[in-house]
Amino acid sequence: MTTEKSSLLDEVAEYYSAKLAQHGETAQGVDWNGEKSQILRFEQLEKILNPGDAFSVNDLGCGYGAFYEFLRKRHKNFNYCGIDVADSMIEAAQRRYPDRQQSQFVVASEPPAPADYSVASGIFNVRLDRSEHEWSAYLNSTLDVLDRDSRLGFAFNCLTSYSDADKKRDYLYYSDPCTIFDLCKRRYSRNVALVHDYGLYEFTILVRKIL
Numbered sequence: 001m002t003t004e005k006s007s008l009l010d011e012v013a014e015y016y017s018a019k020l021a022q023h024g025e026t027a028q029g030v031d032w033n034g035e036k037s038q039i040l041r042f043e044q045l046e047k048i049l050n051p052g053d054a055f056s057v058n059d060l061g062c063g064y065g066a067f068y069e070f071l072r073k074r075h076k077n078f079n080y081c082g083i084d085v086a087d088s089m090i091e092a093a094q095r096r097y098p099d100r101q102q103s104q105f106v107v108a109s110e111p112p113a114p115a116d117y118s119v120a121s122g123i124f125n126v127r128l129d130r131s132e133h134e135w136s137a138y139l140n141s142t143l144d145v146l147d148r149d150s151r152l153g154f155a156f157n158c159l160t161s162y163s164d165a166d167k168k169r170d171y172l173y174y175s176d177p178c179t180i181f182d183l184c185k186r187r188y189s190r191n192v193a194l195v196h197d198y199g200l201y202e203f204t205i206l207v208r209k210i211l
Contacts, residue, residue: 005109005138005141008130008134008138009085009109010085011128011130012085012086012123012126012128013084013085013086013087014086015126015128016063016084016086016089016126017086017087017088017089020063020064020086020088020089020092021088037200038066039070040198040199040200041121041122041157041200041202041204042066042067042070042121043198044155044157044195044198044204045067045119045121045155045156045157045204046070046071046074047155047193047195047204047206048117048119048153048154048155048206048207048208049075049117050152054077054078055075055077055078055079055115055116055117055152056078056079056080056081056115056116056117057071057078057079057080057081057115057116057117057118057119058081058083058111058114058115058117058118058119058149058150059080059081059082059083059118059119059120059121060083060110060111060118060119060120060123060142060145060146061083061084061085061120061121061122061123062082062083062084062089062090062093062105063082063084063089063093064089064092064093064096065082065092065093065096065097065103065105067082067119067121068080068082068093068097068103069097072102078102079102079103079115080102080103080104081103081104081105081106081111081112081113081115082103082104082105082106083105083106083107083108083109083110083111083112084105084107084108085107085108085109086107087107090105090106090107093105110145110149111145111149113149114148114149114150114151115149115150115151116150116151116152116153117150117151117152117153117154117155118146118149118150118154118155119154119155119156120142120146120154120155120156120157121156121157122157123142123156124138124139124142124156124157124158124159124173124175125158125159125172125173126171126172126173127171127172127173128171129171132173135173139158139173139175140183143156143183143184143187143188146207147187147188147207150207150209151209152208152209153189153206153207153208153209154207155204155205155206155207156204156205157202157203157204157205158173158174158175158177158180158202158203158205159172159173159174159175159201159202160174160175160177160196160201160202160203161174161175161176161177162177162196162201163201164201167201175203177194177196177203177205178194180194180203180205181194181205184205184207188207189207189208189209189210190210191207191208191209191210192205192206192207192208193205193206193208
């Protein structure tokens with residue numbers, strides 16, 4: 001990892017650790033508005049999975065493990081690895097889910113091993129003082145990681161550039177969904193879906209591998 005990327009991730013870890021300390025193990029603790037929108041977001045990411053199949057999944061930027069909790073309520077036969085750059089998030093997740101038979105949580109910037117699927121929720125939103133160019137480079141390099149470590153496909157979300165101007169914030173990063181869709185279509189797979197119809201100021205991309 002380059003020094004520049006390491007510094008960027010240190011800033012991100014500090015930001016989210018502060019949110020967790022302020023709000024605890026809640027949607028606000030990972031910088032979302034509330035649980036209702038968090039579940040709606042997870043439902044979009046879940047679309048990358050094949051219903052009924054056993055699967056493994058890497059959750060990059062897992063926070064305290066909310067997506068794992070979501071999956072446990074809806075799926076039985078799966079293995080989960082949560083990855084986060086913030087020590088405090090992983091410590092919270094390990095306390096929350098002590099049973100290691102189905103899940104593991106690790107402090108890292110990349111998955112320790114490939115999985116059938118990978119997801120990333122919210123990790124491209126908070127750029128703080130980083131420039132558009134720096135954050136775009138980080139986003140693109142992270143998509144390469146998701147692609148590399150996913151056998152069957154991956155899903156992620158971004159804040160949308162179509163957000164209302166009065167709702168935008170300087171420290172957040174808003175992606176052009178058409179540009180991201182085109183990038184994924186050209187670089188990763190011919191089988192790509194753009195989901196932009198679920199009522200939040202964001203979009204979800206589903207990249208399915210063609211085997």
